[in-house]
Amino acid sequence: MNLLEVRDLEVTYPSGAAAVRGVDLALASGEKLGIAGESGCGKSTLALALLRLLPAGTRVGGEILLDGEDVLAMKWGRVRAVRWAGASIVFQGAMHSLNAVHRVGDQIAEPILLHRRATPAGARKKTGELLEQVGLPAARADAYPHELSGGQRQRVMIAMALACDPRLVIADEPTTALDVMIQAQILRLIERLVSEQDLGLLMISHDLAVLADTCDRLAVMYAGRVVEEGPARQVYEDARHPYGRALSEAFPRIGDPASRFAPRGLAGDPPDPSAVPSGCAFHPRCPVALDLCGTRDQFLRDAGPRRRAACVHLDARAGAPEAETTEDDVRSSTP
Template identity: 75%
Template structure:
């Protein structure tokens, strides 16, 4: 049994203008100790997915499907059981540490709070654990008395990681943890996350728009577009030889060190992801796809085997490029 199993998950927001689908039928599994990267442009549903895993979305969100953590369905848990799972079973690192931390509370007190709620430790043990966590993420224990504004962006992100580790969770969800940091600090934070996950055998779901970062950090990659996973497989294969045109476009957007061609002719992808409230027919990527076929606006392919332990939702990996499925649907 996998540590985390997501089965046909949909998340729909209720708005004044009608229902808006943000996540559409997503399924994946994460094994104990595994690192899975979830990539995609802004607006593809990545953060909604991250928040859905711990039921942190607003009341306007409606869920269907299953999210099984250690065999229990997150979506049917009582509030009491859900509070016990958050932090102690699974924790989250948000992308904006300054917005996530309490500006008027010392960071030591914020790290100590989940320990106090989820354990029977004494105050002396909590203070000692807080200092150990700070030192574990590269900050001196004395900084426990600092306020968030007294720390740099990288230091605040380290505090968020310390909080995520406070109750020894089995799973950490990292939602764009380095987006607001400069390149040097980003590299330090990524190295820190990777080493801590490896040392403690924690499973990691890391979310980013940067496919190259995920390829360096994770075992497997999943590429998300318009609320669905359109490609999934080993990290090196997805980054180096993506089978879905969207995966290839994401990988090509980042110049490779030592490759003059990619540096001098950076590639991008025209346009933006579709409005979730007004999705195109057929394959949602076909209006932007450089490899689209005439029937791509009619067939909406789901994940299909696409090589060694990989899957892609594209007509180009389907037998006869999906023509038989189009004929069947038209009959």
């Protein structure tokens, strides 16, 4: 059984914006799944939905199974327990997530006292162990957030996420505000902890290169949907969806002068979630869009071994006439 299964997840904000539209994902223990996409594609909304952290009035449909238990059907007491002991989240921007007037050790100890019912002495001991586990001296527990560097604060956030021994860790842009050297250290730290503790990791980023280097599998989101999924390195190096290719080409490749001196971007922005275009949502920005892309929606289908993508051009790769592909054909070929 998978540690996490997301089935046909739909998230609509009170404003009517459909931020997540029919997402299906699965994650096993010890596996690292990356979620990529531009700002506004639904990545963070997906992460918040997994732990029911969305604003009041938000409509959520589908299923979110954590160890076989539907998070969306849980009572609030059960949700509060699951948020630390079953799954935890590392938010982007540690300085905004940590309380500026409390010592970091007290903030790490709080969930331990609440969920593990530890004694104050036991919580302090556990806090010191967690800090050492993420590469900080136990004595830094007495520091305030402003007394730590950006990388140290991010390590504190990771220690806090591990405080109650969760099985799933969600990392939402955990290295965005860090320099390249510290970013690499944090990513290696996360990889090591996932391996040592057999955790499931869901990592969110706009940077395909980071996800390809860190994760086992990669899912690319656009306009609230997963448009491509497969082994991370394969998706990064040979994306089957035009949007995945555009994301990959937006970053210069080390050792490749052509990409350094002639970077390629993608004009425009993702659509407003309250006004998603008809047909394939990417077609207004797609460099290889066909006439039918504006009228016919696309769904994930086989795109190679352990790979899926939602693009009409996959039919041409397989030798099928593009114009004859129907929605029923697409749905029947989806794993």
